[in-house]
Amino acid sequence: MDWKKEWKPLAIITAAFLACFYLPVGIPRFDNAVKESLYLVKWYAQEHVVLCLVPAFFIAGAISVFISQASVMKYLGAGANKILAYGVASVSGAILAVCSCTVLPLFAGIWRMGAGLGPATAFLYSGPAINVLAIVLTARILGMELGIARAVGAIGFSVVIGLLMHLIFRKEETQKAIAQAAMPTPEVPRPLWQTAAYFASMVAILVFANWGKPESDTGLWYAIYSAKWAITAISAVGFGVILTAWFHLPWWKVVLAAIPTVILAALFPHKPILAFAAASIGLSVITSTSDGEMGEWFGVTWGFAKQILPLLLGGVLVAGALLGRPGMEGLIPNAWVTWAVGGNSLASNFLAALIGAFMYFATLTEVPILQGLIGSGMGKGPALALLLAGPALSLPSMLVLNSIMGSKKTFVYCSLVVIMATITGIIFGAIWG
């Protein structure tokens, strides 16, 4: 036996055996937690995947293929207007940071070769919070006001944190890397308004297909709710026309993809999810079998789906087991959650921000975890504090930041994030709590 090599499998097998031996099956709290996690994952699969996540993946894919990142980066370059740079940095995460692993290189680039530490920090803070997938899922699951507060809070406070970082370290801002930033050359295959119309039709499909039922039975919101599938269908037809007219998809392919959708919509008018699924599959088939932009679009979309879906469903299972569905109890007693982060006190906001800063959230998993915490008694203020500090920072990203800009700047940045998230949480909780 070569124990130097074999100790690892032995340790794993022993651990698995002990886990099975002492498996707490039959203890009500554990059995209930398993049930809760399965219910929660089923609810996600039924309510959020087809109508919400699938179109959001297509939009995220389209952003990285059809929006020229170079055209945004020129506002963050070395010669950029400083005031403009802060503004652009605070919102450009929506376009540049669709994947969280791109945030850190961009941050380092903007700092060392571009507009400097302030705009770079602004980008670093807002980037993960305002990517399209994060906003869509936050608004959908945690409620519209928390979704909007997350985006607005991230954008507003990123500028404040960027300015503070710039002021604190303004004396050190002297040497710039000599390396000239290499930018991809922007290609302009079509006028801007055509690209804008393409995005508008996709966003319309996403928004109207997910239009929630308002509380009252009258008024504009209800009128839109009653007509939501008609509006979605019109948007989808417009989307098909745009694809054939400006994106060089053969019209017969689009018609072929539309036929099953129309048939399903006619046969099952009360189950629009079937038609929607057929349309998504149709779009996937025609884009994946195309070359050029359309093929690339599907490739990137599929990449996102492959990367994010397993993480998200895994996160939902864990959150369900630990915290249960809203109003139910999982492994962690609700009383603990209420005690730690309930209400809207300074302590609970600070604790939420601090936990968020150190904990690592895989892309989007912060949403089911927060849903569980809110269901178990977390206040809305602390929830926002965690949302603002969470994806922007984690222990691993702190280590990378440390290697990029040194321990002093990293410490100041992390402290600023925690303080800002705490303050924002208290303000939000005081108004909407």
Place this chain on the structure above:
Amino acid sequence: MKTLQILGTGCPKCKKLAENTEAAAKELGVEYDLVKITDINAIMGFGVMMTPALVVDGQVKVVGKVPDVADLKKLLA
């Protein structure tokens, strides 16, 4: 002999670029030496801030996207 460097922090896109580049080099039949560079400071040294990026013989050829094998063959030829 070509030196191919893939710059990226290890996200799925970077792996895809490495795969595609290798496939393109094999199809062309060129000899190559493929290196992955994951250290952010080293990546900055190339003047690259959008990953993934491809460097061929010290020259930055691709920044911030994953071209398909056909396009990469043109770059390597």
